[in-house]
Amino acid sequence: MIKRIEKSRTVVDACTAEECMELLRALSDETRQRIIGLFYAHKELCASDIARNFALSRPTISHHLNLMKRAKLLRTRKAGKEVYYSFNKDHVAEVMGTVLDSLKKCC
Numbered sequence: 388m389i390k391r392i393e394k395s396r397t398v399v400d401a402c403t404a405e406e407c408m409e410l411l412r413a414l415s416d417e418t419r420q421r422i423i424g425l426f427y428a429h430k431e432l433c434a435s436d437i438a439r440n441f442a443l444s445r446p447t448i449s450h451h452l453n454l455m456k457r458a459k460l461l462r463t464r465k466a467g468k469e470v471y472y473s474f475n476k477d478h479v480a481e482v483m484g485t486v487l488d489s490l491k492k493c494c
Contacts, residue, residue: 403485406459410482413458418443419451423460426474433469 413419422437429436438448452472455461459478464471 406482407486409458410460410479411486413455413460416451419455419460422451422455423474431464431471431473433471437472
């Protein structure tokens with residue numbers, strides 16, 4: 388994931404850098420952070436269950452869920468007409484680990 392340029396300098400490759408930026412952008416919103424918080428108590432939730440916890444419209448919640456899905460913060464599973472979401476802890480931990488490794492080696 389990290390390419391060594393010189394002995395003391397490293398750079399995250401372009402694909403990983405884009406993943407990092409997308410994940411960090413998705414995490415930067417308070418509503419999306421609150422959505423993640425719902426997964427502490429539930430392994431899986433459908434969009435309507437998530438929407439019930441907010442004073443936002445269903446389309447607004449769906450927008451947030453789609454951004455989180457694109458950033459791979461959430462996994463989806465379809466059952467009939469309903470889409471179920473779960474927190475993608477492994478991907479988030481991997482990307483955040485890459486970010487932390489890069490910061491430790493920086494400067």
